[in-house]
Amino acid sequence: MKIKKNDTVKIIKGKDKGKTGKVTQVFPNLGKIVIDGINKKFKNLKPRKQGEKGQRIEFFAPVPESNVQMICKRCGRTARIGYKFSENKEKYRICKKCNESID
Numbered sequence: 001m002k003i004k005k006n007d008t009v010k011i012i013k014g015k016d017k018g019k020t021g022k023v024t025q026v027f028p029n030l031g032k033i034v035i036d037g038i039n040k041k042f043k044n045l046k047p048r049k050q051g052e053k054g055q056r057i058e059f060f061a062p063v064p065e066s067n068v069q070m071i072c073k074r075c076g077r078t079a080r081i082g083y084k085f086s087e088n089k090e091k092y093r094i095c096k097k098c099n100e101s102i103d
């Protein structure tokens with residue numbers, strides 16, 4: 001996964017296209033991410049006891065990573081993510097537009 005938790009992303013596909021939000025969860029094995037305020041869904045919980053009202057719960061459903069683009073926190077533009085290695089061989093992410101580290 002190129003996108004990580006706390007990245008800010010822009011939605012480029014689907015009903016929330018054009019919106020931006022912060023990544024709150026990543027699911028690397030599904031290739032999906034959850035973004036605050038994006039892909040809002042409701043879940044109806046059935047009442048547990050008779051006479052009780054059901055509850056409607058709001059949540060943000062995961063979207064495919066391919067539906068978003070990272071917004072670089074250095075230059076503020078949407079950009080593709082690249083990788084570089086530091087002197088001690090640690091991989092870090094860079095913005096392909098400004099070439100700055102975004103980790």
Ligand SMILES: [Zn+2]
Binds near residue numbers: 072074075079097100
């Ligand atoms: Zn940048």
